[in-house]
Amino acid sequence: MINRTSLIWFILILITIGSYILADISTMPWIAAIILGLAAIKGYLIIDGFMELYGYKGFMRYAMNLYCPILSLFIWLLVKQ
Amino acid sequence: MNIFPKSTDNIAQASASPELPGDLVIWFLILLEITTFALMFLAFSWVRGQDRELFLAGQQVLHPLAGLINTIALLTASGFVAQGVIENRRNKQNYAAYWLYTGVASATVYVVVKCWEYWQLGLAGYGLESNEFFMVYFLLTGFHLLHVLLGISFLVIIARKLQRGGYGPSDALGLESGACYWHMVDLIWVLLFPIVYIIH
Numbered sequence: 161m162i163n164r165t166s167l168i169w170f171i172l173i174l175i176t177i178g179s180y181i182l183a184d185i186s187t188m189p190w191i192a193a194i195i196l197g198l199a200a201i202k203g204y205l206i207i208d209g210f211m212e213l214y215g216y217k218g219f220m221r222y223a224m225n226l227y228c229p230i231l232s233l234f235i236w237l238l239v240k241q
Numbered sequence: 242m243n244i245f246p247k248s249t250d251n252i253a254q255a256s257a258s259p260e261l262p263g264d265l266v267i268w269f270l271i272l273l274e275i276t277t278f279a280l281m282f283l284a285f286s287w288v289r290g291q292d293r294e295l296f297l298a299g300q301q302v303l304h305p306l307a308g309l310i311n312t313i314a315l316l317t318a319s320g321f322v323a324q325g326v327i328e329n330r331r332n333k334q335n336y337a338a339y340w341l342y343t344g345v346a347s348a349t350v351y352v353v354v355k356c357w358e359y360w361q362l363g364l365a366g367y368g369l370e371s372n373e374f375f376m377v378y379f380l381l382t383g384f385h386l387l388h389v390l391l392g393i394s395f396l397v398i399i400a401r402k403l404q405r406g407g408y409g410p411s412d413a414l415g416l417e418s419g420a421c422y423w424h425m426v427d428l429i430w431v432l433l434f435p436i437v438y439i440i441h
Contacts (some may be wrong), residue, residue, distance in 0.1 A: 183439035
């Protein structure tokens with residue numbers, strides 16, 4: 161059985177390599193959107209998994225978990241122009 | 242693929258606590274830091290939008306593979322540090338220190354590769370004053386590198402304290418705070434890597 165730390169690490173590495181390969185496929189704006197979306201998922205895994213905010217119900221977890229998706233969205237809006 | 246020991250089965254279960262890990266002060270520092278980086282990312286993206294061709298040309302000079310290696314190095318360091326926190330919770334302080342030192346070793350790979358990148362760009366004649374792209378590139382990655390160096394220093398100090406028995410399962414505030422700071426450094430790079438290196 162794979163422990164959770166290994167699993168989180170493995171998924172993070174897979175997403176990273178996937179993003180890297182995806183970037184070579186095309187320069188279309190939707191590719192940038194997918195790559196930024198994947199970065200937001202990685203952020204969620206780091207925050208809830210490695211930072212151990214999983215299970216915590218306070219403001220800090222919500223603020224941290226909103227950080228990557230909102231920032232990714234704004235970056236994409238600026239980059240796609 | 243299981244680089245972390247099975248004895249520490251579930252990071253969430255081992256730590257599933259309604260408490261915020263680490264000190265509240267470190268969390269406000271983390272919020273401050275990630276907000277600063279968010280503004281820098283937005284500025285980078287905005288400046289890129291003003292001169293897309295210049296930025297695409299600048300990206301061609303960078304080494305995306307070095308960025309990929311650095312991402313893997315930081316993510317691996319974060320995994321090792323997370324494991325260290327769990328081992329301390331299991332009252333295995335020497336193991337915890339070992340995981341932290343392993344994290345430092347992995348983070349050192351990042352520093353070496355980043356310095357190599359700077360050296361290569363310097364040899365090719367690129368610097369802060371070359372153009373707008375390289376100015377924001379060096380400022381952004383240099384500011385992040387400073388945070389990595391600070392994070393490594395924290396990890397070494399915490400690991401040494403662990404070896405002296407300075408932390409325990411019920412006394413891990415400093416360890417958890419340092420670990421969270423390190424994960425923040427990793428979190429920032431997770432966004433920096435696609436913005437600077439791979440989104441064209």
